[in-house]
Amino acid sequence: MDLQHLRAFEAIAREGNLTRAAESLHLTQPAVSMQIKSLQELLQVTLFVRTGRGLMLSPQGQALVPAARKILEAVEEFGRAAEAMRSAAYGTLGLGTILNPEVIRLGACLQYLVAHHPNVQPRLRHGMSGWVLSQVRGGALDAAFYLGPPGEVGSGDDICALKLRAIHYYVIAPRGWDARVAGKSWAEVALLPWVWTHEHSTHHRMLSRKFGELGVRPLVAAEVDLEASMVDLVVSGVGLSLARDSVALRVAQSHGLVVAQALTLTADLSFIALARRMEDPVVSAAFAAVRATYG
Known part of the structure; x- marks a missing residue:
């Protein structure tokens, strides 16, 4: 038995007419007749009897219709579930x-x-x-x-x-460096010692791009790979660095660091x-x- 047998059986039971059943299945009448014949031979049960008005379900066929529809509905549900899985995230x-x-x-x-x-x-x-x-x-x-x-x-x-969103960065300097950074340009602060960062860091790429555009090389005093270490070295007076706006404000208040607000860079968070x-x-x-x- 295959699903085509059950579809032909259910269509004739629903339509009560071989012609309309064949049309609903997009098949020829002989093809549908052959499927019903094969199904009856396989089951050894008479599913339909002929009347002057067409095919009518036999008592056995009428008893089997609910089971056939249940199987076909389960197959459709199986297909819908598989289709949903193709587009779902797993x-x-x-x-x-x-x-x-x-x-x-x-x-x-x-x-x-x-x-x-x-x-x-x-x-x-x-x-x-x-x-x-x-x-x-x-x-x-x-x-x-x-x-x-x-x-x-x-x-x-x-x-x-x-x-x-955009995130703004400021140059931060050790306590007491106000005169060394106030009113200074990027080219001028490049001459001061810098706490540099690893090439993978955003600080490194932003500063390298900025100084590269100006054709200057910063004076690197130390290199770190952690933001906390960077801030600690600025607090210790080693040199300048970059800090996110929120970090710059916090360390300025807690450690008295100088924030050069005229020296700012912007990065995109993506x-x-x-x-x-x-x-x-x-x-x-x-x-x-x-x-x-x-x-």
Whole structure:
């Protein structure tokens, strides 16, 4: 027995007419007649009797109609479930994170993801922006938060970037350095000692771009790979550095550091993935969560 037999049986039972049943199945009358004949031979049961008005269900056929319809409805439900699975998000989401969770609204993003895509399991990996970008490009991460100079990613390259918001950075200097940075240009402060950062950091890329545009090389006094270490060296009087607006305000109040508000740079916080992965249901689910969180 196959489904075509059951479909022919149900169609004739429903229409009460061989011609209309064949039309509803987009088959010829002989083809439908053959299917009914095969089904009756297989079951060794008479399903229909001929009358002057067409085919009429026999008592046995009438008893079997509900079971046939139940089977066909179950097959349709099976197909709908499979179709839904093709477009639903299932699996692990390798998600790159940067900065601290509050800045990137990580908790709200994950809350939305878990609520709306319960079959997606986030796997978080934290690092600097340059590192998460390399991991996305290499396929180790599916998507990531990214912070960098405007236009650095997502403009015609292999990365699709959803801009979330701009973050402003200020030059911070040790206590008592007011006269050394007040009213100074970027070219002038390049001559002062700097607390430099790793090439994967946003600070490094923004400052390198700025000083490169001016054709100057900064005086590097030390290099660190943690924001806390960077601030600590500025507090210790080693040299200048960059700090996010909120960090600059906090350390100015708590440690008396100097904030050179005329020396500012802007970075774009974005959510990124490989452009060719944007149709992937897991990646689409991640972008939907971020869009909902950032409005």
